[in-house]
Amino acid sequence: xxxxxxxxxxxxxxxxxxxxxxxxxxxxxxxxxxxxxxxxxxxxxxxxxxxxxxxxxxxxxxxxxxxxxxxxxxxxxxxxxxxxxxxxxxxxxxxxxxxxxxxxxxxxxxxxxxxxxxxxxxxxxxxxxxxxxxxxxxxxxxxxxxxxxxxxxxxxxxxxxxxxxxxxxxxxxxxxxxxxxxxxxxxxxxxxxxxxxxxxxxxxxxxxxxxxxxxxxxxxxxxxxxxxxxxxxxxxxxxxxxxxxxxxxxxxxxxxxxxxxxxxxxxxxxxxxxxxxxxxxxxxxxxxxxxxxxxxxxxxxxxxxxx
Numbered sequence: 001x002x003x004x005x006x007x008x009x010x011x012x013x014x015x016x017x018x019x020x021x022x023x024x025x026x027x028x029x030x031x032x033x034x035x036x037x038x039x040x041x042x043x044x045x046x047x048x049x050x051x052x053x054x055x056x057x058x059x060x061x062x063x064x065x066x067x068x069x070x071x072x073x074x075x076x077x078x079x080x081x082x083x084x085x086x087x088x089x090x091x092x093x094x095x096x097x098x099x100x101x102x103x104x105x106x107x108x109x110x111x112x113x114x115x116x117x118x119x120x121x122x123x124x125x126x127x128x129x130x131x132x133x134x135x136x137x138x139x140x141x142x143x144x145x146x147x148x149x150x151x152x153x154x155x156x157x158x159x160x161x162x163x164x165x166x167x168x169x170x171x172x173x174x175x176x177x178x179x180x181x182x183x184x185x186x187x188x189x190x191x192x193x194x195x196x197x198x199x200x201x202x203x204x205x206x207x208x209x210x211x212x213x214x215x216x217x218x219x220x221x222x223x224x225x226x227x228x229x230x231x232x233x234x235x236x237x238x239x240x241x242x243x244x245x246x247x248x249x250x251x252x253x254x255x256x257x258x259x260x261x262x263x264x265x266x267x268x269x270x271x272x273x274x275x276x277x278x279x280x281x282x283x284x285x286x287x288x289x290x291x292x293x294x295x296x297x298x299x300x301x302x303x304x305x306x307x
Contacts, residue, residue, distance in 0.1 A: 002135065003302075004039045004255040005287045006275035007072065008058070010048025010105070014285040015057060017304045022287060030060030036289075037065075039130070041257035042072025042139040042183070046101040047280045052108045055119050062126075071126045072139040072258065073183045078102045080168045082120045083161050091168055125158045129182060135290060140185035140258040141211045143245040146178035185258060186211050186242050188223065194240075196220055198229040207231075208259060212247040212272055227262050227278075247272065253296060255288060270295045283307065 003022050008015050016031075024031040024038070031038075038061060044054050061067035071079075081102050083091045109116035128150060130137035138147075153175060154163070167176045187206045190196065195203040208225045209215065215223040216238055220231035223241075247254065249271060257276035266286060267273050273296050277286040283306040290300065 001036050001292060002039050002132075002290045003033075003036055003287050004041065004135075004137070004273075004275055004290060006041055006277055006285065007043035007257045007279065008040070008048070008054055008285065009043060009046055009074075009280050010051035010054050011279050011285060011306075012048070012050035012053035012057060014279060014283075014304055014306060015054060018285050018287055018302070019057075021304055022289070022302060024066075029064045030057065030066060032061070032064070032066040038067040038287075039137055039255070040067060040069035041137065041255065041275060042070050042126075043074045043257060043276075044069075044072075045078055045105045046074050047104065051105045052112075052115075059119065059122055063122075068130060068137075069126050070129055070137055070139055071123060071183070073180070074101065075123050075126070076164070076167065076179070076183060078105060079120060079123055080164050081106075082117075083164055083168075085165070091165060121158075124161070124164075128154070128159075128179065134252060134292060134294070136252050136254045138254065138256050139183045140256055141182050141245065142247060142254045142256070143178075143181050143186075143211070145245075146181045149174065149178045150182070183258075185209075185225075186244060188236075188242055191240055196231060196234065198231050200229045202229070204229075209242065209244065211244050212269070213244060214246050215241055215244050225259055227260055253290070253294065255290075266301055267296045267298060272296075277303065 019031045024033045040058055044058055045051050062069055081092050085091050136142055167179055170176060186209055188209050189206045197203045209223045210225045219233040219235050221233055224231050253271045255273050259274050259276055260278035261274050261276055262278050262282045266275055273288055275286050275288055277284040279285050284303050287302045288300055289302060
Protein backbone atom coordinates (compact mmCIF):
# COMPACT_ATOMS: atom_id res chain seq x y z
CA UNK A 1 0.00 0.00 0.00
CA UNK A 2 1.02 3.64 -0.41
CA UNK A 3 1.63 6.77 1.64
CA UNK A 4 1.02 9.80 -0.56
CA UNK A 5 3.00 12.82 0.63
CA UNK A 6 2.17 16.42 -0.29
CA UNK A 7 4.42 19.24 -1.48
CA UNK A 8 7.53 19.23 0.76
CA UNK A 9 9.21 22.39 -0.61
CA UNK A 10 12.56 21.90 1.08
CA UNK A 11 11.32 21.21 4.61
CA UNK A 12 13.53 18.18 5.26
CA UNK A 13 12.99 18.27 9.02
CA UNK A 14 9.23 17.96 8.65
CA UNK A 15 9.65 15.29 5.99
CA UNK A 16 11.79 13.15 8.29
CA UNK A 17 9.31 13.69 11.12
CA UNK A 18 6.44 12.61 8.86
CA UNK A 19 8.27 9.53 7.59
CA UNK A 20 9.03 8.39 11.14
CA UNK A 21 5.42 9.05 12.11
CA UNK A 22 4.33 6.85 9.19
CA UNK A 23 6.57 4.01 10.37
CA UNK A 24 9.52 4.43 8.00
CA UNK A 25 12.95 3.55 9.35
CA UNK A 26 16.27 5.05 8.31
CA UNK A 27 19.14 2.84 7.16
CA UNK A 28 22.14 3.11 4.84
CA UNK A 29 19.66 2.91 1.96
CA UNK A 30 17.56 5.79 3.24
CA UNK A 31 14.06 5.62 4.68
CA UNK A 32 12.01 2.50 4.09
CA UNK A 33 8.92 0.69 5.37
CA UNK A 34 8.57 -3.10 5.51
CA UNK A 35 5.08 -3.10 3.98
CA UNK A 36 4.49 0.27 2.34
CA UNK A 37 5.87 2.65 -0.26
CA UNK A 38 5.82 6.45 -0.28
CA UNK A 39 4.64 8.49 -3.25
CA UNK A 40 5.71 12.13 -3.61
CA UNK A 41 3.52 14.55 -5.54
CA UNK A 42 6.30 16.86 -6.77
CA UNK A 43 7.27 20.37 -5.67
CA UNK A 44 9.80 19.10 -3.15
CA UNK A 45 12.35 21.82 -4.00
CA UNK A 46 12.49 25.60 -3.43
CA UNK A 47 11.25 27.78 -0.53
CA UNK A 48 12.27 25.76 2.53
CA UNK A 49 15.43 25.86 4.66
CA UNK A 50 16.88 22.42 3.73
CA UNK A 51 16.30 21.83 0.03
CA UNK A 52 19.47 19.85 -0.59
CA UNK A 53 18.65 17.42 2.22
CA UNK A 54 15.07 17.06 0.95
CA UNK A 55 16.22 16.08 -2.54
CA UNK A 56 18.71 13.61 -1.11
CA UNK A 57 16.04 11.92 1.05
CA UNK A 58 13.49 11.62 -1.75
CA UNK A 59 16.00 10.58 -4.41
CA UNK A 60 17.46 7.91 -2.15
CA UNK A 61 14.00 6.51 -1.44
CA UNK A 62 13.07 6.45 -5.11
CA UNK A 63 16.34 4.93 -6.30
CA UNK A 64 16.20 2.22 -3.64
CA UNK A 65 12.64 1.26 -4.53
CA UNK A 66 11.09 2.65 -1.33
CA UNK A 67 9.20 5.51 -3.00
CA UNK A 68 7.87 6.85 -6.27
CA UNK A 69 7.49 10.46 -7.32
CA UNK A 70 6.07 12.64 -10.06
CA UNK A 71 7.47 16.05 -10.93
CA UNK A 72 5.65 19.30 -10.25
CA UNK A 73 5.76 22.71 -11.86
CA UNK A 74 8.63 23.78 -9.57
CA UNK A 75 10.79 20.89 -10.77
CA UNK A 76 9.92 21.60 -14.40
CA UNK A 77 10.95 25.25 -14.10
CA UNK A 78 14.10 24.20 -12.25
CA UNK A 79 15.06 21.74 -14.99
CA UNK A 80 14.46 24.41 -17.65
CA UNK A 81 16.65 26.89 -15.76
CA UNK A 82 19.56 24.42 -15.93
CA UNK A 83 19.34 23.77 -19.68
CA UNK A 84 21.46 25.42 -22.38
CA UNK A 85 20.18 26.54 -25.77
CA UNK A 86 21.65 25.52 -29.14
CA UNK A 87 24.40 28.14 -28.71
CA UNK A 88 25.32 26.62 -25.33
CA UNK A 89 24.02 29.69 -23.50
CA UNK A 90 21.52 29.46 -20.61
CA UNK A 91 18.02 28.95 -21.96
CA UNK A 92 16.67 31.34 -19.31
CA UNK A 93 18.93 34.37 -19.63
CA UNK A 94 17.21 36.94 -17.43
CA UNK A 95 15.22 36.78 -14.19
CA UNK A 96 11.61 35.74 -14.73
CA UNK A 97 8.91 35.28 -12.13
CA UNK A 98 8.44 31.53 -12.60
CA UNK A 99 12.15 30.89 -12.10
CA UNK A 100 12.89 33.16 -9.13
CA UNK A 101 11.92 30.55 -6.53
CA UNK A 102 14.60 28.25 -7.95
CA UNK A 103 17.36 30.68 -7.00
CA UNK A 104 17.23 29.46 -3.40
CA UNK A 105 17.73 25.87 -4.55
CA UNK A 106 20.65 26.90 -6.76
CA UNK A 107 22.21 28.81 -3.87
CA UNK A 108 22.14 25.71 -1.64
CA UNK A 109 24.21 23.88 -4.24
CA UNK A 110 26.65 26.75 -4.89
CA UNK A 111 29.52 24.70 -3.43
CA UNK A 112 28.50 21.41 -5.03
CA UNK A 113 27.74 22.02 -8.73
CA UNK A 114 28.36 18.39 -9.67
CA UNK A 115 25.70 17.22 -7.24
CA UNK A 116 23.31 19.84 -8.61
CA UNK A 117 23.87 18.60 -12.15
CA UNK A 118 23.32 15.02 -11.01
CA UNK A 119 20.00 15.95 -9.41
CA UNK A 120 18.88 17.82 -12.53
CA UNK A 121 19.49 14.68 -14.59
CA UNK A 122 17.67 12.54 -12.03
CA UNK A 123 14.64 14.85 -12.02
CA UNK A 124 14.22 14.18 -15.75
CA UNK A 125 13.74 10.47 -14.96
CA UNK A 126 10.60 11.18 -12.92
CA UNK A 127 7.22 10.77 -14.64
CA UNK A 128 4.58 13.44 -15.10
CA UNK A 129 1.87 11.17 -13.72
CA UNK A 130 1.31 7.68 -12.33
CA UNK A 131 -1.64 5.44 -13.14
CA UNK A 132 -1.43 2.63 -10.61
CA UNK A 133 -3.86 -0.10 -9.68
CA UNK A 134 -6.64 1.68 -7.81
CA UNK A 135 -5.11 5.16 -7.66
CA UNK A 136 -3.82 7.91 -9.90
CA UNK A 137 -1.10 10.42 -9.05
CA UNK A 138 -0.57 13.83 -10.65
CA UNK A 139 0.82 17.11 -9.38
CA UNK A 140 -2.19 19.32 -10.13
CA UNK A 141 -4.91 18.07 -12.51
CA UNK A 142 -5.94 14.71 -13.93
CA UNK A 143 -7.15 15.85 -17.36
CA UNK A 144 -7.90 12.82 -19.52
CA UNK A 145 -7.13 14.50 -22.88
CA UNK A 146 -3.73 15.67 -21.61
CA UNK A 147 -2.90 12.31 -20.04
CA UNK A 148 -3.79 10.49 -23.27
CA UNK A 149 -1.79 12.94 -25.39
CA UNK A 150 1.31 12.65 -23.19
CA UNK A 151 1.08 8.85 -23.09
CA UNK A 152 1.15 8.85 -26.89
CA UNK A 153 3.76 11.54 -27.46
CA UNK A 154 6.31 11.07 -24.69
CA UNK A 155 8.44 7.91 -24.62
CA UNK A 156 8.87 6.14 -21.31
CA UNK A 157 12.01 6.75 -19.28
CA UNK A 158 14.05 9.91 -18.91
CA UNK A 159 12.46 12.98 -20.50
CA UNK A 160 14.90 14.46 -22.99
CA UNK A 161 16.19 18.01 -22.66
CA UNK A 162 14.66 18.93 -26.01
CA UNK A 163 11.22 18.41 -24.48
CA UNK A 164 11.95 20.96 -21.76
CA UNK A 165 13.40 23.36 -24.33
CA UNK A 166 10.15 23.10 -26.26
CA UNK A 167 8.09 23.70 -23.13
CA UNK A 168 9.96 26.98 -22.69
CA UNK A 169 10.48 28.20 -26.27
CA UNK A 170 7.14 27.00 -27.67
CA UNK A 171 4.83 27.53 -24.74
CA UNK A 172 1.80 27.62 -27.05
CA UNK A 173 2.52 24.14 -28.43
CA UNK A 174 0.12 21.31 -27.62
CA UNK A 175 2.92 19.49 -25.80
CA UNK A 176 3.68 22.44 -23.52
CA UNK A 177 0.02 23.21 -22.87
CA UNK A 178 -0.75 19.63 -21.84
CA UNK A 179 2.28 19.38 -19.55
CA UNK A 180 1.40 22.65 -17.85
CA UNK A 181 -2.25 21.60 -17.60
CA UNK A 182 -1.49 18.54 -15.47
CA UNK A 183 1.26 20.23 -13.42
CA UNK A 184 -0.40 23.62 -12.83
CA UNK A 185 -4.08 22.96 -13.48
CA UNK A 186 -6.49 25.15 -15.43
CA UNK A 187 -6.95 28.75 -14.33
CA UNK A 188 -9.65 31.35 -14.80
CA UNK A 189 -8.31 34.52 -16.43
CA UNK A 190 -10.35 37.66 -15.99
CA UNK A 191 -11.20 39.50 -19.21
CA UNK A 192 -9.45 42.87 -19.41
CA UNK A 193 -12.65 44.82 -18.74
CA UNK A 194 -13.80 42.69 -15.78
CA UNK A 195 -12.84 43.28 -12.16
CA UNK A 196 -14.16 41.10 -9.33
CA UNK A 197 -12.90 41.89 -5.84
CA UNK A 198 -12.34 39.14 -3.32
CA UNK A 199 -12.91 39.41 0.43
CA UNK A 200 -9.43 40.92 0.83
CA UNK A 201 -10.39 43.87 -1.35
CA UNK A 202 -8.15 42.69 -4.20
CA UNK A 203 -9.25 42.01 -7.78
CA UNK A 204 -7.09 39.07 -8.98
CA UNK A 205 -6.43 38.82 -12.69
CA UNK A 206 -6.48 35.01 -12.48
CA UNK A 207 -7.25 32.28 -9.99
CA UNK A 208 -7.19 28.49 -9.66
CA UNK A 209 -10.40 26.62 -10.31
CA UNK A 210 -12.11 23.35 -9.42
CA UNK A 211 -10.99 21.40 -12.48
CA UNK A 212 -12.97 18.22 -11.62
CA UNK A 213 -16.41 19.90 -11.79
CA UNK A 214 -18.77 21.14 -14.47
CA UNK A 215 -18.63 24.85 -13.62
CA UNK A 216 -21.36 26.21 -15.93
CA UNK A 217 -23.97 28.24 -14.08
CA UNK A 218 -21.82 28.59 -10.96
CA UNK A 219 -20.52 31.63 -9.11
CA UNK A 220 -16.96 32.90 -8.90
CA UNK A 221 -16.72 31.47 -5.38
CA UNK A 222 -18.15 28.11 -6.43
CA UNK A 223 -15.62 27.61 -9.25
CA UNK A 224 -12.63 28.90 -7.24
CA UNK A 225 -10.13 26.53 -5.67
CA UNK A 226 -8.21 29.16 -3.72
CA UNK A 227 -7.81 28.85 0.03
CA UNK A 228 -6.36 32.32 0.71
CA UNK A 229 -9.43 34.34 -0.20
CA UNK A 230 -13.10 34.16 -1.20
CA UNK A 231 -15.04 35.60 -4.11
CA UNK A 232 -18.57 37.07 -4.14
CA UNK A 233 -21.49 34.95 -5.28
CA UNK A 234 -21.72 36.45 -8.76
CA UNK A 235 -22.58 33.93 -11.49
CA UNK A 236 -19.79 33.65 -14.06
CA UNK A 237 -20.92 34.38 -17.64
CA UNK A 238 -20.76 31.14 -19.60
CA UNK A 239 -18.89 32.65 -22.54
CA UNK A 240 -15.80 33.39 -20.43
CA UNK A 241 -15.57 30.07 -18.60
CA UNK A 242 -12.44 27.95 -19.17
CA UNK A 243 -12.59 24.24 -19.87
CA UNK A 244 -12.65 21.87 -16.93
CA UNK A 245 -12.25 18.09 -16.72
CA UNK A 246 -15.15 16.57 -14.78
CA UNK A 247 -14.14 13.53 -12.76
CA UNK A 248 -17.00 11.26 -11.76
CA UNK A 249 -17.41 9.43 -8.43
CA UNK A 250 -17.13 6.00 -10.09
CA UNK A 251 -13.56 6.63 -11.26
CA UNK A 252 -10.28 5.65 -9.52
CA UNK A 253 -8.98 7.75 -6.62
CA UNK A 254 -6.78 10.70 -7.65
CA UNK A 255 -4.17 12.24 -5.36
CA UNK A 256 -2.73 15.64 -6.23
CA UNK A 257 -0.89 18.55 -4.64
CA UNK A 258 -0.19 22.11 -5.85
CA UNK A 259 -3.26 23.86 -4.42
CA UNK A 260 -2.02 25.00 -1.03
CA UNK A 261 -4.89 23.86 1.17
CA UNK A 262 -3.42 25.03 4.49
CA UNK A 263 -5.48 23.13 7.09
CA UNK A 264 -7.85 21.67 4.52
CA UNK A 265 -10.16 20.31 3.51
CA UNK A 266 -7.85 17.81 1.83
CA UNK A 267 -10.42 15.20 0.83
CA UNK A 268 -12.40 17.14 -1.76
CA UNK A 269 -14.70 14.34 -2.92
CA UNK A 270 -14.75 10.65 -1.93
CA UNK A 271 -12.23 9.94 -4.74
CA UNK A 272 -10.23 13.19 -4.93
CA UNK A 273 -7.61 14.25 -2.39
CA UNK A 274 -5.31 17.28 -2.39
CA UNK A 275 -2.47 16.59 0.04
CA UNK A 276 -0.73 19.98 -0.28
CA UNK A 277 -1.01 21.78 3.06
CA UNK A 278 1.17 24.77 2.04
CA UNK A 279 4.01 23.75 4.34
CA UNK A 280 5.97 27.00 4.01
CA UNK A 281 3.02 29.07 5.25
CA UNK A 282 1.26 26.66 7.61
CA UNK A 283 4.15 24.65 9.06
CA UNK A 284 2.11 21.52 8.34
CA UNK A 285 3.10 18.58 6.12
CA UNK A 286 0.35 16.16 5.13
CA UNK A 287 0.18 12.57 3.89
CA UNK A 288 -2.61 10.15 3.10
CA UNK A 289 -2.25 6.46 4.05
CA UNK A 290 -3.97 4.59 1.23
CA UNK A 291 -4.93 1.01 2.02
CA UNK A 292 -6.85 0.11 -1.11
CA UNK A 293 -10.11 1.88 -0.29
CA UNK A 294 -12.23 3.32 -3.12
CA UNK A 295 -13.83 5.90 -0.81
CA UNK A 296 -11.29 8.14 0.93
CA UNK A 297 -11.30 8.30 4.73
CA UNK A 298 -10.46 11.36 6.83
CA UNK A 299 -8.92 9.08 9.47
CA UNK A 300 -6.22 8.13 6.95
CA UNK A 301 -4.83 11.68 6.75
CA UNK A 302 -1.61 12.07 8.73
CA UNK A 303 -0.06 15.44 9.56
CA UNK A 304 3.03 16.72 11.34
CA UNK A 305 3.80 20.29 12.35
CA UNK A 306 6.91 22.31 13.03
CA UNK A 307 5.76 22.97 16.60
